Amino acid sequence: QKEVEQNSGPLSVPEGAIASLNCTYSDRGSQSFFWYRQYSGKSPELIMSIYSNGDKEDGRFTAQLNKASQYVSLLIRDSQPSDSATYLCAAPDSGGGADGLTFGKGTHLIIQP
Amino acid sequence: KAGVTQTPRYLIKTRGQQVTLSCSPISGHRSVSWYQQTPGQGLQFLFEYFSETQRNKGNFPGRFSGRQFSNSRSEMNVSTLELGDSALYLCASSLSSVYNEQFFGPGTRLTVL
Numbered sequence: 001q002k003e004v005e006q007n008s009g010p011l012s013v014p015e016g017a018i019a020s021l022n023c024t025y026s027d028r029g030s031q032s033f034f035w036y037r038q039y040s041g042k043s044p045e046l047i048m049s050i051y052s053n054g055d056k057e058d059g060r061f062t063a064q065l066n067k068a069s070q071y072v073s074l075l076i077r078d079s080q081p082s083d084s085a086t087y088l089c090a091a092p093d094s095g096g097g098a099d100g101l102t103f104g105k106g107t108h109l110i111i112q113p
Numbered sequence: 114k115a116g117v118t119q120t121p122r123y124l125i126k127t128r129g130q131q132v133t134l135s136c137s138p139i140s141g142h143r144s145v146s147w148y149q150q151t152p153g154q155g156l157q158f159l160f161e162y163f164s165e166t167q168r169n170k171g172n173f174p175g176r177f178s179g180r181q182f183s184n185s186r187s188e189m190n191v192s193t194l195e196l197g198d199s200a201l202y203l204c205a206s207s208l209s210s211v212y213n214e215q216f217f218g219p220g221t222r223l224t225v226l
Binding site for chain 2: 044101104
């Protein structure tokens, strides 16, 4: 059973600080990774995708991937109260997508004004 | 570009009934995946359709089925509803596979009484 693990939180971060969200995965063959943001009562919204080792930046968001350590992270700079949400890490399996996207249980992030 | 649409948004059924949910993907997207989200289990993969064929299926009973039409629109059906089927059902579309970025619709909230 392929797994994606996240700390459920809540993770509380002061406004303006950097929020750091972490995710580990068990399928060593996974090649693509996705971060979704989900507000309460809403559907997941894709905010970042990363396919190669290293960093990928998009506005205030930076995704980091380390395939050797099977670790992917999301940094949110200059955190805003509107960033308060659950962040889901997801990865497809390496066996042809038979398991679709495997999601972590999500990290609940709270940005304190 | 219009996003993924799902109908209906809310549904209340009683045990033993069946239900059909509909999903229209983003224009040009040919892969449609379905997920079930519950507070206890998180997001779980139901199945994926591509070119009118079910390409992958998650670990759900045969009461859960689906299909895809030539215009990539998809439906999922749940027969003989059980209380435990109460969940948010999410449809996601991508260009060609779960390895591509997947974009979620707003979901259908199903309540089984």
